[in-house]
Amino acid sequence: MVVLILLIGFVVTFPLYSGVFPTRVLTYMLMCAVLAVSWTMFSGATGYMSLAPAAFFGIGVYSMYLLQYYLPFPVIMVVGGLISFVLALLLGLVTLRLKGIYFTIFSFGLFVFIGNAVNYVEAEVFGRHGWVFPLLDPAIPLYTMLGLAVVTVVAIHFIRRSRLGLAMLSIGGNEEAAEHMGINTTRIKVLTFAISAVFMGAAGVVTAPSFIYSNAGIAFSSTYSFIPIVAAVFGGMGTLSGPVVGGLLFGFLQKTLQARFQTYFMLGFGVIIVLVILFLPTGVAGLVPMLRDRLRRGSKSGKGGEAEQYANT
Amino acid sequence: MPILEGRGVTKYFGGLAAVSNVDFHVDQGEILGLIGPNGAGKTTLFNLISAASPISSGEIRFKGQKLNGLKPHQICRMGIARTFQETKVFANMPVLQNALVGAFFGSQGRVSTADAAREASQALEFVGLSAMTNAPINDLTLVSQKRVEVARALATKPELLLLDELMAGLNAAEVGEAMELVTRIRDRGITIVMVEHVMKAIMGISGRVMVLHHGEKIAEGTCNEISCNRTVIDVYLGEEAHAGS
Numbered sequence: 001m002v003v004l005i006l007l008i009g010f011v012v013t014f015p016l017y018s019g020v021f022p023t024r025v026l027t028y029m030l031m032c033a034v035l036a037v038s039w040t041m042f043s044g045a046t047g048y049m050s051l052a053p054a055a056f057f058g059i060g061v062y063s064m065y066l067l068q069y070y071l072p073f074p075v076i077m078v079v080g081g082l083i084s085f086v087l088a089l090l091l092g093l094v095t096l097r098l099k100g101i102y103f104t105i106f107s108f109g110l111f112v113f114i115g116n117a118v119n120y121v122e123a124e125v126f127g128r129h130g131w132v133f134p135l136l137d138p139a140i141p142l143y144t145m146l147g148l149a150v151v152t153v154v155a156i157h158f159i160r161r162s163r164l165g166l167a168m169l170s171i172g173g174n175e176e177a178a179e180h181m182g183i184n185t186t187r188i189k190v191l192t193f194a195i196s197a198v199f200m201g202a203a204g205v206v207t208a209p210s211f212i213y214s215n216a217g218i219a220f221s222s223t224y225s226f227i228p229i230v231a232a233v234f235g236g237m238g239t240l241s242g243p244v245v246g247g248l249l250f251g252f253l254q255k256t257l258q259a260r261f262q263t264y265f266m267l268g269f270g271v272i273i274v275l276v277i278l279f280l281p282t283g284v285a286g287l288v289p290m291l292r293d294r295l296r297r298g299s300k301s302g303k304g305g306e307a308e309q310y311a312n313t
Numbered sequence: 314m315p316i317l318e319g320r321g322v323t324k325y326f327g328g329l330a331a332v333s334n335v336d337f338h339v340d341q342g343e344i345l346g347l348i349g350p351n352g353a354g355k356t357t358l359f360n361l362i363s364a365a366s367p368i369s370s371g372e373i374r375f376k377g378q379k380l381n382g383l384k385p386h387q388i389c390r391m392g393i394a395r396t397f398q399e400t401k402v403f404a405n406m407p408v409l410q411n412a413l414v415g416a417f418f419g420s421q422g423r424v425s426t427a428d429a430a431r432e433a434s435q436a437l438e439f440v441g442l443s444a445m446t447n448a449p450i451n452d453l454t455l456v457s458q459k460r461v462e463v464a465r466a467l468a469t470k471p472e473l474l475l476l477d478e479l480m481a482g483l484n485a486a487e488v489g490e491a492m493e494l495v496t497r498i499r500d501r502g503i504t505i506v507m508v509e510h511v512m513k514a515i516m517g518i519s520g521r522v523m524v525l526h527h528g529e530k531i532a533e534g535t536c537n538e539i540s541c542n543r544t545v546i547d548v549y550l551g552e553e554a555h556a557g558s
Contacts, residue, residue, distance in 0.1 A: 163417050170414045173403025180363060182389040182418035182469060 011146050015139040023138040024210060025255040030145040031203050032231050032254075033247030034152050037240070038199035039228030041156045042192050044237040045168035048096070049104045051225045055091075055111035056084040056197040058220035060204020062118065065131060065214070073144055077205045084201025085194045092190035099175075108225070115220025122216060130215030133208060145206045152199045157240055159195070168192050200224075234276055236283020245285045314377075316341045316473055316504050317362070317393075321371035324357055324528075331357040333528040334371070339473070344495065344505045346519030346536075348512075350548070354528040355508040356398055359475050362506075363395045364388045375473070390421050394471035396462040398478045398508075402450050409446040411461050412436050412468045419469020429468075436464040440494060456487050463494070467503075474498060476507040480514050492518050516540065 011030075015023045035053055043050050063080035071079065095106045123129055159165050167188045170178040179185050204219070211218060227250065228243075235246015253272065257265035280286055315338035324332040332354040339345050347355050360366045362373055364385045373380045375391060383391075394415070403411050412433035417424055424432070437443050440460040445453065450461065459479055466474055480491045492514050499505055499518075509515045515522060515536070522539045524532040532542045539545055 166410065166414060166417060169406055169410070170403050173405045174401045176365070177397065177401040177403065177465075178414070179385040180365070180389055180395055181415050181465065182386045182420070183414070184384070184386045 008146065008150065011142070015142060020138050021259070023142055025252065027138070027142045027145050027207075027210060028255055029248045029251030030142075030149045031207050031247075032227055032251035033244050034145070034149050034199055034203045035224065035228040036231035036235065036243035036247035036250070037152055037156055038196040038203075040232045040237050040243040041159060042168070042196040043229075044232060044243075045160075045165065045172050046189060046192070047172040048189065048193075049229070050107045050193070050196075051104055051229075052088075052091070052107040052110050052197075053200045053228050054220050054222055054225040055114045056088065056200035057204035057207075057224040058111065058115060058118070058216070059084050059087060060201040060206075061208040061211070061214060061219035062204075063201070064205045064208035065133075068133070068209075073140065073206075074147070077144065077148065077202045080205035081198040081202040084197040084204075088194035088197035089190060092193040096186065096189045096193060111220050111222070111225060115216050118220065119216035130213060130218075132213050133211060135212070136209045138210070141206055141209055145203075148199070148202050148206055153240070153244060155199075159192075160240060164188065164192065230273060232283075234273060234283060236280075236285040238282060239285055242283050242285040246283060249284060314341070315339055317373070317375050317506075319362075319371065319373045322358070322361060322368060322373060323370045324354075324361055324366065325369045330528050332361065332525075335525070335528075335530045337523060337530065337533070339504060339506055340521075342499070342502060342504055343520045344499050344507065344518055346515040346522040347506055347508045347525065348510070348515055348522060349525035352527075353525040355525055356477055357528075358525070359395060359477055359506075359508065362388075363393060363475060386418070389419050389469055389471075392470070392472040393475065394419065394466035394469045394473070395475035396459065396466055396477055396479060398481070400455065400458045400462055402458050402461050402465075404450055407447050407449055408437065408442060408453070408461055409433060411450060412464045415465040415468035419466075419471075432468050432470070433464075436468040437461075439467060439497070440464045441490075456483055460494075463498075467498070471503060473504045473506070476505060476509075478508055478510065480509055480511045483511075488514055 011026060014026055039053055060080040063083055064076055067076045067079065091110060095103055098106055167183050170183060171185055171188065175185055231246040231250040232243045234250050236242030253269060257269055276284060317339040319335060319337045322332055322335045323330060349355050361368050364383050368381055375393060380388060403414065413429055416429035416432040434443065434446065437446055440463050442457060442460055442464060450458065480488050483491060488511055495505060495507065496518055519536065521534065522536055523530060524539060524545050526548045531548065532539055532545045
């Protein structure tokens with residue numbers, strides 16, 4: 001808790017003594033955390049691997065683009081989240097009857113289709129390709145993203161502990177058994193898929209101004225579907241802190257490596273991710289209880305890491 | 314009045330009748346044994362009752378209410394719980410959470426957290442697992458996992474419990490314990506239908522036995538009647554009975 005407040009304090013004061021680029025990096029790190037946490041809430045628990053985040057993220061970007069002169073920034077964030085929610089409800093009703101790899105492939109097709117449809121309409125009907133966002137003080141997206149990140153983490157913390165969280169976990173454990181235990185699995189899946197989409201859409205809204213120039217290809221880029229998955233695996237999916245840490249680290253590594261080694265950054269990045277997957281099955285977040293465990297076992301033969309893992313969530 | 318009643322219950326898989334025109338009833342408070350050779354349609358009948366697969370024709374009524382067209386979660390909330398032939402525990406959560414799922418979602422109306430926690434730990438205590446509530450489920454033996462399934466089903470506060478081969482793969486001592494458990498569940502006022510291959514268990518605790526063969530009901534009666542029934546001996550106990558004579 002103290003750590004959290006210190007972190008928030010750090011982010012709030014950051015733009016005061018730092019440049020434009022580090023502020024952008026920090027915003028990007030928070031965005032990765034929001035995507036990773038909301039993706040893990042649904043896909044990590046239910047086992048339905050969704051590749052749809054880019055669709056909801058793109059919806060958010062377009063909400064910002066279309067509404068930026070009519071509504072205040074935070075309101076657009078809520079609107080973008082709600083549009084994503086409604087879209088996810090409709091899509092969930094159709095796609096969540098599919099299981100395993102079929103759902104994953106369909107969700108992949110989803111953002112490709114929506115992105116291309118938007119591109120077509122934009123070019124053919126409105127006769128334009130891409131647009132420019134007015135320059136914003138980089139502190140504004142940072143603070144908005146911080147607000148969104150805090151809301152996301154707090155909301156998902158409570159969802160994970162609620163009966164909705166238990167229902168999602170039981171679907172991941174054994175969907176058939178869950179049905180026979182009185183859980184309306186279709187309703188739970190569609191509802192939680194849509195809830196996770198709210199945060200993804202909102203993240204799109206907040207990120208949009210930092211694009212400066214954007215078009216359908218950028219807004220609906222597959223990157224936004226893969227960031228949450230890689231970041232979640234990177235950080236560890238079992239806990240809430242896992243995807244938060246994973247998202248922040250992922251964003252930091254990506255942006256700093258990209259800035260320093262433009263061509264080779266993907267190579268180093270790939271090596272780091274492979275190493276984490278090979279040697280840290282519980283992700284980067286699992287490192288802390290693991291080390292604490294080892295230290296304790298060094299002094300006296302302590303108990304296993306389960307208690308710590310729970311304390312960490 | 315029977316608590317569960319089936320008329321002309323039929324299930325086709327393609328052209329094959331897995332369950333064919335079966336009439337049956339289960340009386341309040343009894344233990345009904347359901348036996349038959351492999352592929353006789355026992356588990357299919359369980360799946361029809363619990364709505365895991367839709368019925369092709371006929372109807373099933375629970376306490377007079379028609380079950381046709383309902384979903385599994387609705388069946389569970391009406392008061393019919395089941396276990397599975399191949400255990401289907403929630404492998405991603407500890408023992409207590411498995412039972413909590415049943416307690417939270419399995420009964421009608423909203424269950425408070427305190428009530429659910431109490432219901433779940435009582436159910437685990439009832440099946441003799443209170444010592445391992447926080448253990449990861451994969452650390453448990455198959456016998457214990459089957460007991461978790463029973464506890465999970467009991468936590469839904471069922472009136473009718475369908476046990477699908479609870480005793481398969483257990484040794485003699487464990488079968489004895491399982492029989493004792495089933496009897497205690499019945500003594501709580503819960504009606505039981507059990508599919509079982511362990512004859513000693515079926516003959517020991519069921520009040521009545523129903524025999525399926527190729528999806529058809531070929532006999533029904535008390536344990537004594539069934540063990541003397543010529544057709545049953547021929548199709549089911551055949552080899553052993555003849556070998557003895």
